[in-house]
Amino acid sequence: MTEPVVGRLVDQATVADRVDAGEAPEWVAAHWRSFREGLLGERNGTPFPCFFGAESVRNGDPLYTAVPSMTDADALLGLGRTLLDYLDTYREHSDRASLVAFFRPPARPLSEAEYHGTLWHVLQFLHVHDPAPWPDDIPTEPDDPYWEFCFGGEPIFPTCRAPFYDARQSRYCPVGLEITFQPRALFEGLDATADTEFGRQARTIIHDRLEGYDGVCPHADLGDWGVEGDREWRQYMLSSDPEAAPESCPITVTREHPKSDRLVGWRGRSSDRARP
Numbered sequence: 409m410t411e412p413v414v415g416r417l418v419d420q421a422t423v424a425d426r427v428d429a430g431e432a433p434e435w436v437a438a439h440w441r442s443f444r445e446g447l448l449g450e451r452n453g454t455p456f457p458c459f460f461g462a463e464s465v466r467n468g469d470p471l472y473t474a475v476p477s478m479t480d481a482d483a484l485l486g487l488g489r490t491l492l493d494y495l496d497t498y499r500e501h502s503d504r505a506s507l508v509a510f511f512r513p514p515a516r517p518l519s520e521a522e523y524h525g526t527l528w529h530v531l532q533f534l535h536v537h538d539p540a541p542w543p544d545d546i547p548t549e550p551d552d553p554y555w556e557f558c559f560g561g562e563p564i565f566p567t568c569r570a571p572f573y574d575a576r577q578s579r580y581c582p583v584g585l586e587i588t589f590q591p592r593a594l595f596e597g598l599d600a601t602a603d604t605e606f607g608r609q610a611r612t613i614i615h616d617r618l619e620g621y622d623g624v625c626p627h628a629d630l631g632d633w634g635v636e637g638d639r640e641w642r643q644y645m646l647s648s649d650p651e652a653a654p655e656s657c658p659i660t661v662t663r664e665h666p667k668s669d670r671l672v673g674w675r676g677r678s679s680d681r682a683r684p
Contacts, residue, residue, distance in 0.1 A: 412426055412431065412432075413426055413432050413436050413472065413473070413474045413510075414433065414436065414473075414474040414475075414476055415473070415474070415475070415476065415483075415486045415490070416473060416474075416490070417471055417472075417473055417490050417493045417494055417497075417507075418471065418472050418473070419468070419471055419472070419501070420465070420468040420469070420470055420471075420472065421468060422472075423436075423440050423472050424440070427440050427441070432474075433474075433512075435474075435510075435512050435513055435583060435584070436474045436510055438582075438583045439474070439510035439581070439583045439584070439586060440472075440510070442569075442581050442582060442583055443465075443508065443510075443569070443581070443586065444465065446569070446577075446578075446580070446581070447461055447462045447465045448462060448465060448466060450621075451577055451621045451622075452620055452621060453620070454617055454620035454621040455617065455621070456578065456617070456621065457578050457617035457618040457621050457622075458578075458617075459617075460504065461506075461588075463504070464502070464504040464505075464506065467502075467504070469501070469502040469504040469505050469506075470504075470505060470506050470507070470508050470588075471494055471498060471501060471505050471506070471507050471508070472507070472508045472509075472510070473487065473490045473494075473507065473508075473509050473510070474509070474510045474511075474512070475487050475509055475510070475511045475512065476512045477511075477512060478511050478512070478514065478526050478529075478530065478584075478585060479526070479529065481533075484530060484533045484534070484537075485537065485670055485671065487509060487530070487534070488533075488534055488537050488538075488559075488670075488671050488674075489671060489674055490507075490509075491507065491534070491559060491560065491589060492539070492560050492671065492674050492675050494507045494589070495559075495560045495561075495562055495591065496675060498591070499593075503594070504594065505594075506588050506589060506590045506594065507588070507589040507590075508586065508587075508588050508589075509586065509587045509588070509589065510583075510584075510586055511584050511585040511586065511587070512584065513583055513584030513585075514584065517571070518571075519572070519652065520570075520572040520647070520648055520649055520652035520653075521652040521653075523568075523570045523571075523572060523585060523645065524645055524647075524652065524653055524654055524658075525658070526585060527566075527568055527585070527587070527644065527645045528654070528657075528658040528659055530587070531557055531566065531644075531659055532658075532659050532660070534559050535557075535559070535659065535661060535667075536667045536668055537667070537668045537670050537671050538558075538559050538560065538665075538666075538667070538671070539560070539666060539671045539672040539673070539674060539675065540559075540560050540561035540665075541561070541663065541665040542558055542661060542662075542663050542665070543558055543561060543562075543563065546558055546563055548661040548662060548663060549661075550639070550640075550641045550656075550657030550659060550661070551639065551656070551657065553638055553639070553640075555639075555640060555641070556592070556640045556641075557640075557641075557644070557659075560675070562591050562592070562593065563591065563592040564589050564590065564591050564592065565589075565590045565591075565592065565595070565640070565643075565644075566587050566588065566589050566590070566644050567579075567587070567588050567590070567643070567644060568585065568586060568587050568588075568644060568645040569581035569585075569586040569588075570584070570585055570586070570645065571583070571584065572648050572649075573646075573648055574648075575622075575648060576622050576646070576648060577621065577622055578618060578621050578622050579646060639657075641657040641659070642657075
């Protein structure tokens with residue numbers, strides 16, 4: 409059985425075809441079904457709160473990858489290569505092409521605190537091996553309203569689904585960790601940032617849908633980039649149990665570059681890319 413989705417950058421049609429043909433590992437198939445049903449289905453008579461995300465999946469816009477480990481260095485270097493390929497090509501694919509990463513589930517169930525630790529391990533690993541300098545206009549201190557995760561020279565908003573969100577179904581994935589990487593350019597292209605009227609209206613609609621879909625109030629940490637008092641990093645993996653979430657952002661960001669040469673020179677090596 410081939411595993412063309414694992415360690416590759418593929419489009420949505422390829423993921424669906426591989427799953428339907430039985431040519432993807434079962435854990436990839438389980439992730440895909442959960443993701444598709446979560447974004448395209450309804451709960452409590454309410455559609456998925458983020459209508460941008462739901463519409464993009466309905467239209468087949470996202471790109472995908474599957475990562476065979478949440479901790480193995482080779483697997484995470486592979487994620488870094490895939491993310492660089494994605495950043496170089498997503499604009500040609502669609503103006504709503506986020507990157508959805510399905511991670512192989514762990515051998516044992518993890519606690520919420522362990523999932524928080526895993527997310528920040530992945531992001532710290534990517535930062536350490538980032539072949540591009542941290543952007544000059546983005547602060548390195550996470551306790552700054554203008555801080556956000558960056559990779560490959562681009563600001564990116566990663567959001568997670570995980571098994572511990574049983575009470576917040578909009579973030580729930582029964583299989584394991586999922587990270588959706590969304591470059592800030594996607595939001596700017598949709599005119600959906602906090603400094604636009606459309607962006608503010610979109611946030612109101614999404615929050616209204618969140619309450620109906622989840623059956624609980626929108627999370628207190630939801631906010632907007634650049635708004636005083638809001639912190640971007642807290643939104644990447646919202647807490648279910650506040651005691652399990654980190655009190656401060658567990659990532660160390662510096663402008664020292666490069667920290668590692670493992671991914672330096674990867675960009676532009678089109679012959680090495682596994683195209684969708």
